[in-house]
Amino acid sequence: MDSIYVLRGRIEELYARNSKVYDKAIQFILAVSTFILINRNVGFMKMAASPVAAIALAVICTFLPLGATVVAATALILLHMYSVSLGILGVTAVLFLVMYIFYLRLAPKMALVVVLTPLAFFLHIPYVIPVACGLAAAPGSMVAAICGTLVYYMMDYVKKAAANLDDSGVKGMLTQATDYLGKVFQNKEMWVMLGAFLICFFIVYAIHRASMDHAWKIAIVVGIIANLVVVVAGDIVLGVHTSYGMLVGGSVASLVIGLILEVFYFSVDYSRSEKLQFEDDEYYYYVKAVPKLSVATPEKMVKRINERQETEIIDxxxxxxxxxxxxxxxxxxxxxxxxxxxxxxxxxxxxxxxxxxxxxxxxxxxxxxx
Incomplete structure (x- = not known):
């Protein structure tokens, strides 16, 4: 374990030297990944779906706050929806407006969660989101996760139904809009995933804040188990066809990500924990103090050898x-x-x-x- 904490210390030192450069590099990678995945799944407008356009848009978003990436992704999705159908475009715009109202009101600083949630679905590891948010974020982050989940299932429906969508007057657009709303909000898989996300998040969030020893590890394991139970129960009761390979892979990824977050955010030495008691005129205070775990990074000793000295011969x-x-x-x-x-x-x-x-x-x- 000492080698892991030494590696953590070196990573933190490396990041501290050029933190702004690394932040912008990560932001660029997130933006490029988001735009490319959108273009591959709903890339109906050829000009907007080109890799050059995705890279150029990502470069612009890199020098702006992370929220600009969310706005650019929204605009890109609307452009592709316009190429499919005006009815689909109208419904998508209204849904985005409602999501922005809740997002800006309840979770304005959770743009990272909004971006990462669809990416996690496309990478088949969506169960990482509630575990990571439960450990490192506030309850408001689940509003951003719900918005990201809804966006994913909206794009998934349009991707599958695009071939059968056809603008045929006002009546046709209304039919398409009605079917679109019905298919998205009657999707049992989406509701099972949202239920699993919420239950897993609140279990992880509650347990990791408890004063018990190894609270973070217990929270990760219990949260993953709860997530598995809810998804399997939804598969059996509601007939949702869940990919068990994705379920197992996502659970393993959740465990790994959770342990990595614990190493970087909550490294403590439970063997040296103490329980203290204080009092004043009105209260008694019972405090459990757990020292943080830190390992000194070994310094490299460089030994310099002088140049070869020639022997002078004296007569x-x-x-x-x-x-x-x-x-x-x-x-x-x-x-x-x-x-x-x-x-x-x-x-x-x-x-x-x-x-x-x-x-x-x-x-x-x-x-x-x-």
Whole structure:
């Protein structure tokens, strides 16, 4: 586990260095993915469905708040609906207007959830949304999740029924609008998914805020189990044909995403938890204190090896000649001075040689350090 927290620390340090760049890169990827998935599923207008248009629109949205991506996706869907039928366009516009009223009133800062919910459906992992929102968001996020779910099923219906839609006067448009509303809001699968989302979210949200040990892990597991029970019950009771492969895959993805969120947002050491008691004039306070878990990132030790040093060869005879009279050499009169008593000439010369070698070595070391 220590290696996981060390990796988390390094990721946080890397993100902190260029957080704005990473935020814009993630925003661009989300925008491109959203526009491409819309074009692949309801891309009826050829000019708007081109990859160049999707990339250009994503670049513009990257330099704007994330809410601009939601507005651009709405406009793109309406353009494609216009190419299908005016009746479908009118109903879709009214539904978007109602969703925007609830979204802007109850969850104006949850644009990320609105964008991610249809993407999760297209990637066959929609059950990640209630688990992630229950751990890291407020109850208002479910308004955004419901809007994203409704948008997905609207596009799914138009994708399947586009071949049979035909504008044939006012009566035909009214028939199409009525069928469109009926098929979308009478879709049992959509209501089962919304019920599972709400139950899973509130279970995860309630348990992860409790004071019990390992509350986040318990919330993730219990929420996933509740989601499985609701979906399977809807499949049996209402006859909804649920893909069990998508159900299992989405549950595993929910478990993984939930554990990742716990590592980054709620890393605590339950082994060192304490229960404290305080009091004042009016109340007694019972507090459970759980310390956060942090692992110091190991620093890299870089050892520098100096360049190869060449050994200087010194001629001892030349050193003796340079030493002159100070080292017992030949004086001005051409005669060698007599050594002191008890000291031979050879020993005296060798001492002076050693002094010269030591002096040159010290000078060389000092020059290298400079």
């Amino acid at each position: 001892t005879e030349s050193v003796r000649k340079k030493s002159g009279t100070a080292s017992g050499g030949v004086g001005k009169n051409g005669k060698r001075p007599m050594p002191k008593k008890g000291q031979s000439v050879k020993k005296h010369d060798m001492k002076e040689v050693d002094k010269m070698l030591l002096t040159q070595s010290l000078r060389k070391d000092l020059n290298m350090r400079k």
